[in-house]
Amino acid sequence: MARADFFTGIALILLSLYVIIESWRMPRLEHLKVHPLSVPGVVTAFVGMVLLLFGIILVIRSIRRGGHRLRVTHEGFRRLFNHPGNQRLLLTAILTIGYSIFLIGTLPYWLATGLFILVFILLFEWERGMNGVQRRRGLISAVLIAILSSAATTLVFERLFLVSLP
Amino acid sequence: MTVLIDNLARFLSAIAGFITPLAIFHIAWSTLLGIIIGALPGLTATMGIALITTLTYKLPADLAILVLICVYVGAIYGGSRTAILINIPGTPANAATTLDGFPLAMQGLAGRAMGVATSGSVIGSFIGMFFLATIAPILGNYALKFQSYEFFWLAIFGIVISGHLTALEDPIKGWIAGFLGLLVAMVGQEGIHAYERFTYGTTELLGGFALIPAMVGAFGFAEVLSVMRNPPAEKAESPRDSIIPKLADVLRYWRTIIRSGLIGTVIGIIPGVGEDIGAWVSYAVARRKSKEKEKFGKGSIEGLMAAETGNNAVVPGAIIPALTLAIPGSAPAAVLLAAMFIHGLRPGPLIMVESPQFVYQVVAMVFFATLAILIYGIGLSKVLLKVLAIPKTRLMPVVFVLCAIGSYAITSRVFDIYVMIGFGIVGYTLRQMKYPMAPLVLGIILGDLMDKNLRRGLVLTDGDLTPFFTRPICLVLWLITFSSIILSIDPLRHALMRIFSFCGSQTRQLLNRLRG
Numbered sequence: 001m002a003r004a005d006f007f008t009g010i011a012l013i014l015l016s017l018y019v020i021i022e023s024w025r026m027p028r029l030e031h032l033k034v035h036p037l038s039v040p041g042v043v044t045a046f047v048g049m050v051l052l053l054f055g056i057i058l059v060i061r062s063i064r065r066g067g068h069r070l071r072v073t074h075e076g077f078r079r080l081f082n083h084p085g086n087q088r089l090l091l092t093a094i095l096t097i098g099y100s101i102f103l104i105g106t107l108p109y110w111l112a113t114g115l116f117i118l119v120f121i122l123l124f125e126w127e128r129g130m131n132g133v134q135r136r137r138g139l140i141s142a143v144l145i146a147i148l149s150s151a152a153t154t155l156v157f158e159r160l161f162l163v164s165l166p
Numbered sequence: 167m168t169v170l171i172d173n174l175a176r177f178l179s180a181i182a183g184f185i186t187p188l189a190i191f192h193i194a195w196s197t198l199l200g201i202i203i204g205a206l207p208g209l210t211a212t213m214g215i216a217l218i219t220t221l222t223y224k225l226p227a228d229l230a231i232l233v234l235i236c237v238y239v240g241a242i243y244g245g246s247r248t249a250i251l252i253n254i255p256g257t258p259a260n261a262a263t264t265l266d267g268f269p270l271a272m273q274g275l276a277g278r279a280m281g282v283a284t285s286g287s288v289i290g291s292f293i294g295m296f297f298l299a300t301i302a303p304i305l306g307n308y309a310l311k312f313q314s315y316e317f318f319w320l321a322i323f324g325i326v327i328s329g330h331l332t333a334l335e336d337p338i339k340g341w342i343a344g345f346l347g348l349l350v351a352m353v354g355q356e357g358i359h360a361y362e363r364f365t366y367g368t369t370e371l372l373g374g375f376a377l378i379p380a381m382v383g384a385f386g387f388a389e390v391l392s393v394m395r396n397p398p399a400e401k402a403e404s405p406r407d408s409i410i411p412k413l414a415d416v417l418r419y420w421r422t423i424i425r426s427g428l429i430g431t432v433i434g435i436i437p438g439v440g441e442d443i444g445a446w447v448s449y450a451v452a453r454r455k456s457k458e459k460e461k462f463g464k465g466s467i468e469g470l471m472a473a474e475t476g477n478n479a480v481v482p483g484a485i486i487p488a489l490t491l492a493i494p495g496s497a498p499a500a501v502l503l504a505a506m507f508i509h510g511l512r513p514g515p516l517i518m519v520e521s522p523q524f525v526y527q528v529v530a531m532v533f534f535a536t537l538a539i540l541i542y543g544i545g546l547s548k549v550l551l552k553v554l555a556i557p558k559t560r561l562m563p564v565v566f567v568l569c570a571i572g573s574y575a576i577t578s579r580v581f582d583i584y585v586m587i588g589f590g591i592v593g594y595t596l597r598q599m600k601y602p603m604a605p606l607v608l609g610i611i612l613g614d615l616m617d618k619n620l621r622r623g624l625v626l627t628d629g630d631l632t633p634f635f636t637r638p639i640c641l642v643l644w645l646i647t648f649s650s651i652i653l654s655i656d657p658l659r660h661a662l663m664r665i666f667s668f669c670g671s672q673t674r675q676l677l678n679r680l681r682g
Contacts, residue, residue, distance in 0.1 A: 004599050012342065019349065022364065029359060037624035040361040043617040044352050047345055054342045057655070085395045092394040093591075096387065096566050100583050104570065113567050120563035124394075141560075149564045153571055161224050163575045166583075 002067030005058050012055030019048030088124070095120050109165040114150035118142050176523055177299060180530035189232060189534075192225075196233040197538035200240020201546065202553050205248050206561065207393070210257045211241035211441070211498040212607075213385040217565075219378055219505040220572030227509035232531045234505055235485075238498050239291060239535035242441050242478055243543070246283035247550055250276055251405075259441030259480075262449040262473035269465035277407035278415075282467055284543030285411035286423065286474030291536040293427030293475070294434060294482030299529045301435075306490040306518035306525065314623035315634050319643035320437075321616035324493055324608055326647045328438030330654060332602035337654040343601045344438075347609015348616060350375055357618050370581040377504040379573035379582040380589045380610060384603055385497070386569040387590025390562050392597070398558065404551055410544055419468050422452045426475035433476075434483020438608035440496035441477040441484075448476025482532050489513045489525055493612065497604040500611050508576070 026041035062068065080086060095116065103112035121142035126135065157163045184193070196218070203214035218237050222230035245256025250267035263283065270279035312320070325348065329340025353364045354374030365371040416423065426448035433444040452472030453462045462469045484495025485502070492514040494500035506513050517525060573586040593603060627633055634640055652658045 001600070008599060026363065027361065029361075032359075034359065035625045035628070037629050038358055038621040040356050040359060040363055042624070043620055044349075044363060046620070047348050047352065050345050051342070051349065054338055054345065057338060058342070085397070089391060089395040092391055092562070095563075096390065097587060099566075100570055100587050104574075104583065105580055109571075113571075117563045117567065121560055124559040125557075145560055145564070149567060153567055156221070157571055157575055161221075161575060163571075164578055165571075166574060166580050 002062045002065035003069075004067075005065075006062035006067035009055050009058030009062060012051055012058060016048045016052035016055055020045055020052065023048060091123060095123070105166045110150045110154040113153060114146040117149050118146035121145060173299065173303065173526070176526040177529055180523065180526040181533065183228075183527065184232065184530055184534055189229065192229055192233050193236050193534045193538050196236035197240040197535055198542060198546075200237035200535075201244035201247075201539065201542055202550070203237065204241035204244025204246075204260075205256045205550050205554060206556075207248055207252075207254045207256055209241075209565065210385060210389065211238055211245075211259065212381065212501055212603075213389055214238075214241045215498050215501040215505070216378060216381045216385055217568050217572050219501060219508065220382070220568075220575050222505070223508070223575065227506075227511055228527055230509050231502070231506060231511070231528065232534070234502055235528065235531040236535040236538060238502065239478070239481055239532065240539055240542075241498075242481055243283070243287040243474075243539045244550075246287065246474055247280065248554065250279045250283065251551075251554070257441070259445055259477040260473075261442055262445040262477075263470060265449070265463050265473070266466045266469040269463070270467075270470065271405070273465055274406060275465070276405035277409040278412070278467075279470060280405065280409040280543070281411040282415055282470050283474045284409070284540065285416050286426075286471045287478040288411075288536055288540045288543070289416065289423050290427050290430055290475035290478035291481060291532060291539070293424065294431045294479040295529055295532045295536065297431045298482040298486055298532065299526070302486050302490050302525050302529075303518055303522070305486060306515065306522075309490050309515035310519070312491075312515060312639070313637075314619040314626065315637055316639045316643070317615055317619040318623055318634065319640050319647070320491065320493060321612040321619070323643045323647050324437030324612055325605055326650055327436055328608050329602070329605040330650050331436070331439045331443050332604045333600070336600065337650075339599075339601045340605050341651075343596065343603070344605030344609045347606040347611075348613045349609075350380070350606075351610050351613020352617065357614060358621055370579065375585055375589075375610070376573075376576060376582055377610065378501070378508070378576055379585040381501050381504070381607060382569050382573050383586035383589030383591075384593035384606065385501075387566065387586055388593035388597060388603075390566050390569070391590065391594045393558050394562055415467055415471065419471050422456070422468050422472050423475050425455070426452060426472040427479040430476040430479025431483035431486075434480035434495045434499075435486050437487060437493045437495060437612075438497070438500070438604045439480075440498075440604050441480040444480035444483075445473040445477035448472045448479075482529075485528060485532070489517055489528060491515065492615070494608065497607050500604075500607045503611060 023041035023045035026039065028036065028039050099112065099116040103116060106112070122139065125138050125142070154165065158165050199218070200214060203209045204211060214237050215234050218234060222233050225233065241257060242259050245260035246263050246267065248254050248256035249260040249263035250271050253264050253268040255261040255264055267279045267283065270276065325344035326341060329344045330337040333340030351374065353371055355362050355372055362372060429448045429451060430444040433439050433447060449469055449472050452468055453459060456462065456468055458466060458468060480496060484499035486495065488494040488499045488503045492503060494503045503513060511524065512520065569586055570583050573582045574580065576582060597603060623634060635644060652662055
């Protein structure tokens with residue numbers, strides 16, 4: 001956690017410095033004769049300064065705990081990617097983000113949704129060593145869930161809530 | 167006395183208003199859905215309310231809020247089933263329930279444990295509801311005296327206390343989450359001069375990040391990622407004994423029940439703290455006060471009762487500041503507050519002036535939701551077990567589809583789906599690094615309030631900071647806020663202790679000299 005805190009602290013310092021600089025560059029609106037303490041950058045600068053303070057504390061604390069010593073090894077990366085949980089996480093992220101960014105808006109909503117659910121279930125449920133009957137049964141239930149979910153969300157949002165679907 | 171009778175009349179009229187077939191239908195399905203959402207590990211009350219909000223756009227405001235409150239109460243209760251049967255809290259609010267609920271199930275007393283959870287949740291909700299009905303109007307009237315200075319400190323107080331109590335081991339992470347939330351709220355046109363902050367010329371960001379997509383992302387998508395990363399949960403088995411709550415359990419532990427109900431309500435009122443802390447504090451106090459301390463953690467009925475009473479009492483407690491100050495007491499209440507704004511309701515200090523009846527309608531909603539969990543608690547057991555058996559690989563893609571379409575449906579903008587994705591990834595990453603989500607949400611909600619009131623206050627005083635520190639309520643708020651910060655940062659605490667001990671020794675020397 002100390003290493004994660006070190007990186008978060010650095011990111012926080014960079015973010016807060018950016019916020020403070022941007023706040024400084026925000027207009028002072030002198031031509032409108034507004035009070036200098038009601039200008040748009042006051043509160044953002046305040047939030048930026050608090051975050052900067054927290055970022056510095058986080059970095060100092062993690063350095064004391066040895067978080068700055070980076071031990072990046074090939075073995076470490078391999079272990080990270082071979083962890084079954086991380087593999088599931090990566091696959092979920094690819095499928096969900098792919099559906100949201102590439103499928104929605106490109107294909108009709110019902111088709112994009114049906115395809116996403118079908119592929120999601122099949123990729124996670126099909127395992128090596130499954131026999132033909134198991135695979136067929138899995139495929140049928142995945143197709144059914146995909147059709148039902150896609151039809152239900154399309155009908156509810158398009159017909160009942162009158163949302164024009166992407 | 168007349169005020170009391172007036173308030174009672176308003177409450178009864180609100181109750182009568184919901185005794186219609188349509189309202190009862192909405193209570194029935196939404197509480198059941200809430201219980202199912204709560205029971206499914208990975209689906210939390212906050213996520214449930216955020217998702218269901220997207221299904222209530224077309225409903226009239228009162229029915230929409232009724233549905234959301236039923237989901238809220240149902241989800242906090244529903245999580246106890248999973249905690250008892252498979253030792254996994256259905257929602258974070260039920261984490262303390264696992265300590266005694268699961269050992270009871272292992273002893274073959276799963277049914278009794280569920281009965282205790284039902285009675286505790288129902289009584290806890292009723293205790294919280296009583297205080298919602300009595301405190302909210304008083305606080306609402308009192309809040310009319312609040313000015314910009316008090317509102318600024320309330321926002322900071324909320325962020326700091328919520329950050330502290332939701333990250334007790336490392337409060338700085340809670341505060342970082344809270345201030346990141348404030349920063350998120352700064353995006354878009356600001357409310358005084360309409361200057362566009364951090365919008366980079368995009369029209370989509372002019373109104374800032376939309377609340378519901380952000381919360382659906384932080385709680386929905388982030389939870390989909392977490393659930394898929396974790397290994398599959400164990401399968402729950404049907405209880406062998408009766409799940410009907412026993413009056414003897416209630417009578418035997420009435421002191422614990424009332425105490426836990428009070429603790430839950432108070433914790434609910436504190437901004438952004440929430441049901442999980444309510445349950446833990448109630449459990450800890452019950453253990454300290456118990457005559458059967460040795461049973462805690464090994465299947466104590468008293469411990470289970472305390473945890474379940476405490477978490478459900480937080481629900482009405484958290485609605486109190488949301489209604490009267492527009493400051494949510496918990497993360498689910500934050501989404502509820504956002505939903506109220508979407509439906510054109512205006513919670514805040516003017517609520518008792520503009521629509522006092524609405525406060526009693528909310529009390530009536532909690533009342534009906536509580537009745538519904540009692541009915542489902544007695545009757546529902548096998549259906550829930552079937553729901554718990556649904557593999558996550560089939561449930562999660564459907565949940566994600568709802569996250570995406572729900573975010574899109576508010577304004578029909580694909581951009582809001584990207585907002586949901588962004589907040590989901592950030593939320594997941596922060597959660598993995600032990601940053602609590604409640605202060606982040608609170609920050610997003612309170613950002614505008616803090617921004618406007620700090621600047622307004624400074625203009626009113628011509629840049630003089632004195633009223634921010636000397637007005638009585640401000641004084642209390644900043645003292646608590648600063649004490650919380652100082653006492654949790656080790657170097658600052660040690661410096662303070664050294665100062666105190668130095669002052670103490672100097673005073674003693676002086677007194678000794680005077681005596682001598």
